[in-house]
Amino acid sequence: MNTAEWISRSVSRLLPAAGSRQKTTLAPVEFTQDATYKEANSEVILGGVKPKPTAAAQSPAPAAASTGARQTCRSLPERLAGSLRRKDEAMSPRLLRRTLTDLQAILDSQVSEVEGGRRASQFANWYGAALPAQRRDCWLLMSEQFAPDPGLVEAARGHYEAAQNTLDAGQAEIGLRRALVSPRSRLLQRFAAFPEGMQFLLDLRSELLPHLKTEKRLLALDGELEHLFSGWFDVAFLELRRISWDSPASLIEKLIKYEAVHDIRDWNDVKNRLDSDRRCYGFFHPQLPNEPLIFVEVALLDKLPCAISPLLDEAAAADDLRKATTAIFYSISSTQTGLRGVSFGDSLIKRVVETLKAEFPRLRTFATLSPIPGFRSWLSKNVGTMLALLDDKARAALGRAVGVEPMGPADFLTAAEQAPTLDATSPVRHFLMQCAAHYLGRELVRGKPLDPVTRFHLGNGARVERLNWGGDPSSKGFNQSYGMMVNYLYDLKRLDRYRAQFANSKLAVSSEIETLGF
Known part of the structure; x- marks a missing residue:
């Protein structure tokens, strides 16, 4: 041929x-x-x-198509x-x-x-x-x-219903399961x-x-x-691995690519995050051996931090690990959009806590330093409602600080643009923190926190511990939350209690956050 x-x-x-x-x-x-x-x-x-x-194929298109209908x-x-x-x-x-x-x-x-x-x-x-x-x-x-074949499913369902309370019930259930595959x-x-x-x-x-x-x-x-x-991708099949400066360059490049909380600027930045006083762990799947599914960056310190800048400072000396009592999870990033709805972040934190405790027995505190990504957007829509919660005296003091009386929502939002310059005595600053405490501890949607980061950590058994003014001075931090950050505390003795509260739409917050709110 x-x-x-x-x-x-x-x-x-x-x-x-x-x-x-x-x-x-x-x-x-x-x-x-x-x-x-x-x-x-x-x-x-x-x-x-x-x-x-x-x-x-060469003939003209049908009339209906040629008319553009x-x-x-x-x-x-x-x-x-x-x-x-x-x-x-x-x-x-x-x-x-x-x-x-x-x-x-x-x-x-x-x-x-x-x-x-x-x-x-x-x-x-x-x-x-x-x-x-x-x-x-x-x-x-x-x-x-x-x-699935509708006919097979309907027949199996009928057999299953008819077999209830009989010796054939188990076999009927198996048949229904198979029909649904x-x-x-x-x-x-x-x-x-x-x-x-x-x-x-x-x-x-x-x-x-x-x-x-x-x-x-x-x-x-x-x-x-x-x-x-x-x-x-059940956690039983995932491997927890430490990612260090000695890991393959291709793996470290993936950290740079997938970092979703605090962008990695260059190789010096990533080297700082993998220094001796830091740890980075990721979950890996056998079918994707060189692709971290999720990874967490940890700083080992002697106290609860209030700002992200010192942790990202490349010029800062490494902390003394002999004095470390606190492990701070300051970034958790998922890498696979296709795994949306498949949660293993809570298992990652638990496994990392166990690993750190084995390596550093002196560690007592496990917490995060987290962004508040949705706060500013939420406040811009709800500031009127928040202002209505103030008593007359507090509202008058806030109006004087803003310089407009009577003060409206737009007047406050304009004043809030100066957040980085506000001192600790500013009524504007205090009101912003009150609103943030309310947003984190009381703003719910279908019984769960509106803020996604809060929803993640409180669902894992943490509590909202402390608000940090000026915690993230970057433009990203300002656009998200006027620069505020929050610590979520993982109290290992109360995780189950807080998870049970969360299941009943009661959020675990510290007394400081409770007092700060309305």
């Missing part, structure tokens, strides 16, 4: 029979190193050879059954069917896990080069075409089988998440991924 005949035969497989516009059924395609597919300008490219456009978005089954791609659709029906066939081939129960993983790897290679809109079509296929779950497990598969799935979900608000059809796929990740 010469080259021209081979090309002609290959192209003919992609085209519907002459004179027919019925749904085309494609045979399963096995990926090889030399055969890939993609869509460019609505044409299929196979093995790098672009077929000549057909007469149908907006067409109703077709459902996925309608697109799979169609023959022509509409203007706003990423994949043509033919390529959509082919993609579905290849996903089904990955899931084929007659092939081994190894072969299924190989097919998944080949598909992932194509996906990596696909356009964003084409990837969204892949998500829709995974979400809608690999759902979707082909989608098994498909995703095949993707996790090849070496880069776990990172592929994490990246896929990371890209998927921003689309959930506008594309509800993707919720099933997202829920499946979150459920699988919750098992795959």
